[in-house]
Amino acid sequence: MSKRLEQLQQLLGQKPQDAFLRFALAKEYEKQEEIELALQQYAALYKDSPQYMGLYYHYAALLIENEEEEMAMRIYEEGIALAQKTGDAHSLSELKNAKTNLEMGL
Known part of the structure; x- marks a missing residue:
């Protein structure tokens, strides 16, 4: 360790x-x-x-790596909704791009 x-x-x-x-x-x-x-x-x-914004991008990316694309998509969508609600434009952009990439790969 x-x-x-x-x-x-x-x-x-x-x-x-x-x-x-x-x-x-x-x-x-x-x-x-x-x-x-x-x-x-x-x-x-x-x-x-x-409400911890940094969670969504990293959690979903690891879920994808673990072949859990459906759960990753849900996490991206929830992160996007939170970013919109809080006005976090940077996170919103990252999450939308990652979600699009996932959609293209499915």
């Missing part, structure tokens, strides 16, 4: 509702090719902090 992974787990243990820490832990698992653990962290973040 990497030192960074250990630190993130420890910090998340102290602050279990910290969305950024959960996201960072998911990304670290992803980096270490622990796909199921990364997906678990993204799913927990999605459930507990659905």
Whole structure:
């Protein structure tokens, strides 16, 4: 286990509702090719902090990698709706492009 992974787990243990820490832990698992653990962290973040905008692009991309395109499409659509609601033009553009790419690949 990497030192960074250990630190993130420890910090998340102290602050279990910290969305950024959960996201960072998911990304670290992803980096270490622990796909199921990364997906678990993204799913927990999605459930507990659905307003965390950074979640949608990365979660859907990993779902696609894991051949879960239908779920990825749903995540993209929800992220697009949230970006529209919050006025986050950058995230909206990224999510729309990613969704289009997924649609073209199906």
